[in-house]
Amino acid sequence: MRKALIALGTLVALLSGCVSPPPGSPPPSAKTDLFEVEATFTGAISMAGAYVNLPACGLPNSPKVCKDPGIAGKIDLAVTSATAALATAERLILGCTAVQYVAATATPPTGACGQPVADQTAQQQALTAVQSAVNALQAAIPIIQSGGN
Amino acid sequence: MLAFLAAIAAIIQTLTPLIPTVVGIAATVKELFDLGSQVVASGADPTHDQWASLVAIQSSALAQVHAASAVNQPAAAGA
Numbered sequence: 001m002r003k004a005l006i007a008l009g010t011l012v013a014l015l016s017g018c019v020s021p022p023p024g025s026p027p028p029s030a031k032t033d034l035f036e037v038e039a040t041f042t043g044a045i046s047m048a049g050a051y052v053n054l055p056a057c058g059l060p061n062s063p064k065v066c067k068d069p070g071i072a073g074k075i076d077l078a079v080t081s082a083t084a085a086l087a088t089a090e091r092l093i094l095g096c097t098a099v100q101y102v103a104a105t106a107t108p109p110t111g112a113c114g115q116p117v118a119d120q121t122a123q124q125q126a127l128t129a130v131q132s133a134v135n136a137l138q139a140a141i142p143i144i145q146s147g148g149n
Numbered sequence: 150m151l152a153f154l155a156a157i158a159a160i161i162q163t164l165t166p167l168i169p170t171v172v173g174i175a176a177t178v179k180e181l182f183d184l185g186s187q188v189v190a191s192g193a194d195p196t197h198d199q200w201a202s203l204v205a206i207q208s209s210a211l212a213q214v215h216a217a218s219a220v221n222q223p224a225a226a227g228a
Contacts, residue, residue: 032188035195035203039185042207046177049213050170064163076218083211099208102201 030093030116030123037089037127038098041082041134047141048075071142078140082133089126092118177206 028036052075057066087097094101096113104113116123184202188195195203 026192028189028192029194031194035188035199036185038203038207039181042203042210043178043181045207045210045214046174046181049210049217050174052214052217053170064160065167072217076214079211079214098200098204102197102204 030120030127033127034089034093034130037130037134038086041086041130041137044082044134044137044141045079048079048137051075051141068142071140074140075137078133078137082130082137085126085130085133089123089130092116092126093123177210180206 051067052072054065054067055063056069056072058069090097090101093116094113095115095117096104100113118126180202184199188199
């Protein structure tokens, strides 16, 4: 079971690094980069959700597989931080949140949604901040930490 | 020998409830990996359907984390 969890963690950690774009294609757009980092974030929070929903350790009836409440707290903070960084990147690159973007492109887009509201440098900085926050989240999850080494 | 078998049985009993969770995460990770692979391999911007799939998976995963946080808040406040 633990090996299965570690394998999952490794897969999440490698999620964005296994596929190459077609040869000769232009560099990926900020939207593509954002999509990749969002997918990695989503994999990480899936693992985080599994961990934080375990029963707490340290109680008389705690099972062998349990969560350390201190680690769960750190995961909570890391999820909040990554979510905030993602919201900023989404606003700069998509012009709105991803949820609004999906809703807007389902019908004719309205307002600035779908259009970047920052230059490429600011978009890259926002993506770098998201990547750092997602890395911090992955590092906070013990299972992923084990699998990544 | 029997004590050893009883210990193994206890471990299996502990881990068995986690199997659906692990299977669920594996399915989610595979879906995310397929989504990401399609986008990277196409070399084009993600489509509306790809964004919609990602947003749906992300909302569901975030809800799970937030549900646990909500349960933990009263305990943390009382500690």
